[in-house]
Amino acid sequence: MNATHVGTVHNRLTRVFHWGMAPLIVGMLALGFLFEGIPKGPVKGSLMDLHKLIGTLLLVLTVARLAWVAATGHPASAPGQPAWQRLTARAAHAGLYVAMLGMAGSGFLASNFSRGVKFFGIALPQFGGLDPALGKTLMTFHMGFAWFLVGLLAVHVLAALWHQYVRRDATLERMLA
Ligand code: HEM
């Protein structure tokens, strides 16, 4: 869609997706990295079920969000930015979407082939049969995506702050609008 048709701020649902999912994703990263330090037991089991539940919801939300953004487009970037900056921002945002899909997708599949996923207490049917070796391989992707996402997010937040306080343009405001 032509950028002039989509306004100068991110539309309401794009903003709801962004700010609704951001704390969930950051919380999921923190929870994931904390797992290692939690001894095996019922507490870890419940936190794991929570991680899988929120992660599975995030997988569905990411697909819905991508469909929404594909259908409604992006506002044109704040004026006065050189082409390389606009391209870098687009690439970074595409990377964030890839990381979100990769994170939730690899976690879901890894669990599907090992211990399964419970959704609000109900065990989802496991497709493809049990395959712990494949589950383990997918878990290494899960970890890889986690670091990829952490790196990209650091750049993303620094870029937002740079736009707000150094360049002083409307980039952050149009996502907060
Ligand atoms: C955006 C979504 C997600 C994020 C950000 C996320 C993040 C993480 C992180 C950071 C870890 C620790 C990795 C490490 O050991 O270095 C982890 C572990 C794990 N995640 Fe996720 N995850 C997500 C979705 C999911 C989903 C959808 C599932 C399954 C349905 C899942 C299942 C697991 C499992 C089984 C572990 C291993 C826990 C252990 O140490 O035993 N994750 N996750």
Ligand code: HEM
């Ligand atoms: C917590 C601090 C965060 C801040 C300050 C922030 C800020 C922003 C801003 C200002 C934009 C708009 C950029 C533009 O208009 O060109 C944006 C877009 C975006 N953010 Fe964030 N963000 C944060 C967290 C996250 C998280 C956790 C994710 C997901 C992993 C994320 C994913 C995205 C994506 C994919 C876009 C592109 C939206 C589009 O399709 O146009 N952000 N963010």
